[in-house]
Amino acid sequence: MRVRFAGRLVDGFVLERRAASDHEGRLSAISSVVSPVPVLTTEIATLCRAVADRYAGTFADVARLAIPPRHAAVERAHVAAAAAVSHAGQASNPDESTPETDATAWAGYRDGRDLLRALSAGTVARAAWCATPGVDRYGGTWIGAVVEAINATTSAGRGAIVVVPDHRDVDAVVRRGTDSGLSPVVLTADLGPRERYRRWLEVLSPTSDRPTVVVGTRAAVYAPVRNLGLIVVWDDGDDLHSEPRAPYPHVREVAALRSTQQECSLIVGGYARTAEAAAMVRRKFLHPVIADRNTVRAMAPRIRASADSSLRSGDDVSTAGARLPTVAWRVARDALEQGPVLVQVPRRGYLPRLACSRCGEQARCARCQGPLAIARDREHAACQWCGTAAGSWRCTACGGDRLRSVVIGARRTAEELGRAFPGVTVVRSGGRTVRSDVPDEPALVVATPGAEPVASSGYAAALLLDAWALLGRADLRAAEETLRRWMAASALVRGSADGGRVVVVADAGIRTVQALVRWDPVGHADAELAEREEVGLPPAKRIAVLQGAPGDVRDLLERVSLPPGADQLGPVPVAHRASSASDEEGTDVQVVLRVARRDGLELARALAAAQGERSVRKAPGWVTVRIDPVAWG
Numbered sequence: 001m002r003v004r005f006a007g008r009l010v011d012g013f014v015l016e017r018r019a020a021s022d023h024e025g026r027l028s029a030i031s032s033v034v035s036p037v038p039v040l041t042t043e044i045a046t047l048c049r050a051v052a053d054r055y056a057g058t059f060a061d062v063a064r065l066a067i068p069p070r071h072a073a074v075e076r077a078h079v080a081a082a083a084a085v086s087h088a089g090q091a092s093n094p095d096e097s098t099p100e101t102d103a104t105a106w107a108g109y110r111d112g113r114d115l116l117r118a119l120s121a122g123t124v125a126r127a128a129w130c131a132t133p134g135v136d137r138y139g140g141t142w143i144g145a146v147v148e149a150i151n152a153t154t155s156a157g158r159g160a161i162v163v164v165p166d167h168r169d170v171d172a173v174v175r176r177g178t179d180s181g182l183s184p185v186v187l188t189a190d191l192g193p194r195e196r197y198r199r200w201l202e203v204l205s206p207t208s209d210r211p212t213v214v215v216g217t218r219a220a221v222y223a224p225v226r227n228l229g230l231i232v233v234w235d236d237g238d239d240l241h242s243e244p245r246a247p248y249p250h251v252r253e254v255a256a257l258r259s260t261q262q263e264c265s266l267i268v269g270g271y272a273r274t275a276e277a278a279a280m281v282r283r284k285f286l287h288p289v290i291a292d293r294n295t296v297r298a299m300a301p302r303i304r305a306s307a308d309s310s311l312r313s314g315d316d317v318s319t320a321g322a323r324l325p326t327v328a329w330r331v332a333r334d335a336l337e338q339g340p341v342l343v344q345v346p347r348r349g350y351l352p353r354l355a356c357s358r359c360g361e362q363a364r365c366a367r368c369q370g371p372l373a374i375a376r377d378r379e380h381a382a383c384q385w386c387g388t389a390a391g392s393w394r395c396t397a398c399g400g401d402r403l404r405s406v407v408i409g410a411r412r413t414a415e416e417l418g419r420a421f422p423g424v425t426v427v428r429s430g431g432r433t434v435r436s437d438v439p440d441e442p443a444l445v446v447a448t449p450g451a452e453p454v455a456s457s458g459y460a461a462a463l464l465l466d467a468w469a470l471l472g473r474a475d476l477r478a479a480e481e482t483l484r485r486w487m488a489a490s491a492l493v494r495g496s497a498d499g500g501r502v503v504v505v506a507d508a509g510i511r512t513v514q515a516l517v518r519w520d521p522v523g524h525a526d527a528e529l530a531e532r533e534e535v536g537l538p539p540a541k542r543i544a545v546l547q548g549a550p551g552d553v554r555d556l557l558e559r560v561s562l563p564p565g566a567d568q569l570g571p572v573p574v575a576h577r578a579s580s581a582s583d584e585e586g587t588d589v590q591v592v593l594r595v596a597r598r599d600g601l602e603l604a605r606a607l608a609a610a611q612g613e614r615s616v617r618k619a620p621g622w623v624t625v626r627i628d629p630v631a632w633g
Contacts, residue, residue: 002031013040013063037075039067039204041224043262048222050257055627056544056604056611057247065243066222071197078201085207105145108132108295115289119152119230119265126259128277128286129269130521132299133491135458139172140491141299142269146232147176149267154182154211158229158264162215163251165238166450168436173215187216187223200224218243221254228264231255235270236277237477237484238450242630250630252276256285271487273525274480275532279539282529290522300519301462301493301500305508328463328503329420335461336424336442338499342455342462343446344489345413345430346469354381354403356395363393363403372403413465414446429453449485458494460501467506467513475631476537479512480528486516536567538628542600544593544607545626547574552621553589559610563599568592600627 002009009031021027040048040063048062055062106112109129118125131142138144150160162184164170170186177184185199204224206212214223218241221231233241233255241251252268259266268277268286280286291299306325324332335341354363354372363372365383372381372390381390381403394401418426421444429435430448438445438453445453449470470482486504494500506513515524533540546553553571562568571589595603607625614623 001033004028004031013045014038015040015045035070035075036079037201037204039070039200039224041204043228044222044224046261047254047258050261051249051254052247052608053601053605054253054257055247055249056607056625057249058608058612061246062249065219065245065249068196068200068219069193071194074194074198075201078198078205082205082207102148102151105141105148108291108299109289110292111287111289115267116148116152119149120155122156122158122229124259124263124265126266126286127268127289128273128281129267129289130273130291131269131271131491132291132295133271133301133487133493133519134299134495135454135456135492137456138176139169139454142234142271143172143176146173146234146267146269147180147182149230149232150177150182150213151180153230153265154213156229157211158227159212159225160214160230160232161220161223161225161228162213162232162234163221163241163255164215164217164234165240166217168434169234170215170217171436177213177215182213183210184213184215185223187214187220189217189219218251221251221258228258228262230265230267231259232267232269235484235488236268237270237272237274237480239630246624248626248629250628253628256280270484270521271491272480272484272521274484275477275525275528276539278522278525278529288522296519298497299495301490301502302496303490303502303504303517303519305504305506305513305517307505307507324420324463324465325503325505328505331461331501331503332421332444332463335459335499335501336421336444338442339440339457339460339494340427340438340443340445340455342452342459342489342492343413343417343444344452344462344464344485345446345448346466356398356400356403363390363395365390366393414444417444417446427453447489449489452489452492454492458498458500459492460494460499462489462493462502464489464502464504464506467504467510471506471510471512477630480525483512483515483521483524486512487519487521490516536594540597542595542597542603543628544603545629546591546593546607546623547588547626548623549621550587550589552619552623553591555619555621556607556610556614556623557591559613560606562593562606563595563602565596566599566603567594569594603627 001012001014003012005028011034044066048059048066051062052059103113103116106116115125115127131140131145134141136144146162150162153160162173164173167188167190170188174184174186185203187196187199191199203212203214206226211227212225214220214225233252236252243249255266258264277286281288306327332341354374356363363381365372365388372383372393374381381393382388393403414426414428425443427435427438427443427445429445430451434451435453438455440455440457447453464486470485471478490502493502504513504516508514511527512524515521529540532538537543546556550571569592571591573587574590593603604627611623611625
């Protein structure tokens with residue numbers, strides 16, 4: 001609909017009709033009803049309100065994330081097609097049948113068959129699932145388990161939603177589902193406005209009585225599936241599940257809210273387990289579904305850690321150029337006789353970061369203080385921000401004039417490996433060139449985390465390089481994210497019985513390394529949760545991160561009524577930006593508000609109310625508010 005508000009026509013949704021209003025002021029008439037299609041269902045509207053309350057946002061912000069923009073031509077065609085079907089009296093396709101339920105993929109999991117039986121019976125079941133490693137012609141074997149869960153749900157006459165991080169996962173699930181007799185509807189942001197709206201309407205008003213199955217990325221969690229029976233969130237630790245637009249909700253939390261509201265089943269799965277999922281298990285919201293140790297031993301590759309001390313001793317010149325300890329070089333050499341070898345490198349590019357060779361201080365541009373780097377097609381270092389050549393660079397800390405690489409990128413690693421293994425094909429995947437698969441032929445596949453191609457028979461081996469670059473990040477989730485990336489790469493390697501091996505170049509005494517070697521995602525997640533509880537960080541507590549100009553942040557805090565026992569950390573400067581009329585200091589600041597979990601909703605509502613008050617007053621600046629963000633600092 002459209003209604004005149006503050007002197008201009010604005011779009012909105014009709015949520016309900018009432019005989020009387022609780023508004024004491026003057027009411028405005030609806031100018032026009034734009035669409036006859038109720039695109040915002042009661043269930044989705046209730047979910048949007050809950051998400052807005054959870055994340056200190058507004059209903060309108062969440063509705064924009066949930067409902068795709070209207071496309072009038074598509075809508076007219078949909079209404080006409082629906083009318084034709086209704087007139088013909090064909091509400092369903094008689095040739096369509098529900099696929100039979102198979103439990104093969106869940107047989108090795110404790111309570112796996114019980115989970116499928118609950119889905120087949122239409123009973124609500126919620127699980128924290130740690131998938132076993134392994135690949136097949138579709139990709140990871142986890143895909144088959146997801147499709148079996150969908151089939152069990154649809155056999156009970158209920159629909160399902162599967163939310164995965166990116167389009168490669170979407171394609172793999174759709175291929176596997178189609179081959180098993182499903183007809184999933186794909187909902188992703190890159191479809192374009194016309195096609196996305198068409199598919200949304202297809203889910204909203206299906207022309208078949210068959211249960212609807214939706215597979216997609218972030219926004220698919222809001223799909224208006226009728227009689228929803230199951231939501232699957234795969235790899236909830238991937239930051240692609242965190243919405244980059246206000247109010248910044250996370251798919252896992254939205255799915256949990258919807259599972260509670262609509263009494264549908266929920267599976268939060270991945271190779272690794274997040275601290276948030278571990279907390280849900282502890283609160284008994286999710287039931288753990290994991291494989292027994294015998295199954296894990298059979299399916300996981302043999303994993304060992306090897307510190308890079310041999311590089312300093314210089315005992316093998318051929319391995320030094322490729323930054324490989326002797327054991328890693330030997331594993332790669334032997335495995336290349338059996339098939340492709342995966343090499344995971346944390347960074348993409350050539351030499352992404354340079355530092356002073358004398359003191360280790362990061363090298364920065366003398367003009368703008370941006371980081372220096374060497375591009376592939378350049379001989380000398382230049383600034384990554386302004387492009388200025390380093391020229392006669394000198395370290396501001398010690399006066400040194402020589403640079404060294406701190407992180408070797410994927411492109412440079414590929415070159416070094418090519419020299420270390422002459423005659424072997426080197427394939428790169430990462431950045432703008434991400435490969436979905438590689439042939440089962442001897443080759444070195446250099447990939448950044450998340451861009452690893454699939455080899456249909458599995459990699460013969462994998463080398464996980466530069467562990468310190470992942471573990472050493474100043475990030476709350478550094479250890480959790482590192483294990484997630486390592487396990488995702490290791491899961492693509494053949495099982496130990498088939499000779500699959502993984503070498504992680506890191507100290508074997510590090511807890512995260514030990515969790516990988518033992519393939520123990522549950523123990524690692526529990527330890528992470530215990531540490532978060534000790535220091536009072538999410539998910540043990542709820543936090544709100546406020547960022548903005550100093551005056552704007554102060555103004556917002558003055559209007560917020562904090563729950564008892566709330567902690568305030570900061571303000572601290574976070575980034576330099578151009579000064580404005582409302583920001584005399586020219587620097588954004590950050591404030592962290594921390595409360596007990598039980599007070600999280602109260603804090604979010606208080607912040608939303610304060611933001612609303614500033615908006616009504618037309619305050620010149622804006623403060624960004626993020627509740628339990630994935631990354632901050």
